[in-house]
Amino acid sequence: MLDFLRQEGISEEIIREIESFRAQYPLSDASSYRVPNPSYRYYGKEIWEMALTALLSGENLLLVGPKATGKNVLAENLAAVFHRPEWDISFYLNTDASSLIGTDTFRNGEVTLRHGPIYQCAEMGGFGILDEINMAKNESLAVLHATLDFRRIIDVPGYDRITLSPATRFIATMNYGYAGTRELNEALMSRFMVINMPLISQDNLKKLLLAQVPNLKEEYAEQFSALFDDIRKKCESGEISTKPLDLRGLLSSIKLIENGLTALQALEMGIVNKSTDDFERQLVSDVLSARISASLSAAELFHIR
């Protein structure tokens, strides 16, 4: 991972600090299985620098942005870079203190606290990914206030009060713009350093395509990145919604072409049909046909396997 950071152009100073963080907080045998080994890398030098510096300074991070901007990929990459065990905690409407910190259970006739993910993460010096944190009710998250600010404690009335391991960090993610998303209140927001996650750049998308689909010919990686950029421009000008601006859909489409569909069939499923409006679907189809020929298929797109 550190070599990848060097390739991305991260300074040696930051890399040295990561190395000393790792040396300061060696992994215990009990937690090493939780250290992620990411199959995807996050591309974007500036975001890397902001995230690494904030975490090295002891801050918690909130990654905010539209879908498929690599929020979870970055969060996992960060746990891997710092060599920390990861807890992935999805937030939803009914998330409450007991699902985060723990629940009462009977063991040998006694009530004990079965430790929840936040508790375990806090104790083991983990990186806790608070995924889609804004899906939970703000009031249910008040239990995290003391955990996320300078107090760095978990204090559950009736149970023990623990102090977070100095290696523990929290990285929250938050989408916006689709139904059901809510705002974080100011109290919670002020406990994070916030990164606005940009849509991947055209150059980085080309890198990503070549890394995730190693068989793809370079000229077509270029074509698909340009296509994605065409769709992005239509979104920015307000001509279409962001529904068809779907990077996951693009990646899946390319895999379907590899498995035998024509480019237009696959992109219809992965991109065009994400839109629920006839007129918009037509606009997106037109953008596609301007870039990609209807008959384009695996034989042309991929190097021979």
Ligand SMILES: Nc1ncnc2c1ncn2[C@@H]1O[C@H](COP(=O)(O)OP(=O)(O)O)[C@@H](O)[C@H]1O
């Ligand atoms: N900057 C980026 N670097 C690497 N991968 C990215 C980037 N932006 C988006 N992706 C890709 O988009 C897909 C979705 O990523 P994910 O982290 O799940 O997005 P999010 O959590 O923001 O919705 C993955 O395949 C990921 O590799």
Ligand SMILES: [Mg+2]
């Ligand atoms: Mg996500």
